[in-house]
Amino acid sequence: xxxxxxNRGEFDPNRRLEDFTSDFLASLAMxxxxxxLAMDGFWNGAVTQKSGKDAAMDCELLVWRRxxxxxxxxxxxxxxxELPVRxxxxxLKVWQITPDQVTPDIYKIEYDVKDRNHVIGTxxxxxxxxxxxxxxxxxxxxxxxxxxxxxxxxxxRVLHPGIKATALKLPPRSSPNEIACQWDYRLET
Numbered sequence: 001x002x003x004x005x006x007n008r009g010e011f012d013p014n015r016r017l018e019d020f021t022s023d024f025l026a027s028l029a030m031x032x033x034x035x036x037l038a039m040d041g042f043w044n045g046a047v048t049q050k051s052g053k054d055a056a057m058d059c060e061l062l063v064w065r066r067x068x069x070x071x072x073x074x075x076x077x078x079x080x081x082e083l084p085v086r087x088x089x090x091x092l093k094v095w096q097i098t099p100d101q102v103t104p105d106i107y108k109i110e111y112d113v114k115d116r117n118h119v120i121g122t123x124x125x126x127x128x129x130x131x132x133x134x135x136x137x138x139x140x141x142x143x144x145x146x147x148x149x150x151x152x153x154x155x156x157r158v159l160h161p162g163i164k165a166t167a168l169k170l171p172p173r174s175s176p177n178e179i180a181c182q183w184d185y186r187l188e189t
Contacts, residue, residue, distance in 0.1 A: 068151065076094045
């Protein structure tokens with residue numbers, strides 16, 4: 001790692017990420033993750049305006065399935081985790097460094113590890129759900145029950161075809177003090 005804490009000062013045409021400190025790179029990765037999630041919202045809004053909610057939902061499903069197939073193997077390889085994963089703990093190690101899970105100001109997830117092949121994941125905070133509750137409550141069911149369920153299942157299939165995810169609780173919720181959602185993950189070998 002380098003010793004640059006920021007990118008102030010003179011322009012260096014040969015500057016590389018390796019020139020920065022690990023703290024700077026961690027902060028930059030968080031901003032990249034936020035941009036990744038914001039891009040989803042921006043393009044979904046654009047497709048909704050141009051083609052309607054149904055078309056946007058169809059595209060959302062397609063995109064998240066493709067992202068699972070595209071991104072998870074690359075992240076696993078970078079983390080030196082072979083696919084299919086050996087157990088759910090390896091799957092969690094891949095998930096915990098994906099762009100949609102590294103941002104605690106967007107999602108907070110707690111894992112209750114029952115054993116290496118059984119985990120309960122509880123989303124205690126979801127900025128997307130809070131935004132939808134305030135500005136688009138009619139989108140909660142399509143996004144949470146259709147897109148999120150499909151995206152989770154797609155990610156599971158990529159990590160190991162034997163991982164089964166069952167939603168134990170999905171929005172809407174009756175109070176903002178409730179959890180956002182909860183999932184039961186099992187690896188059946």
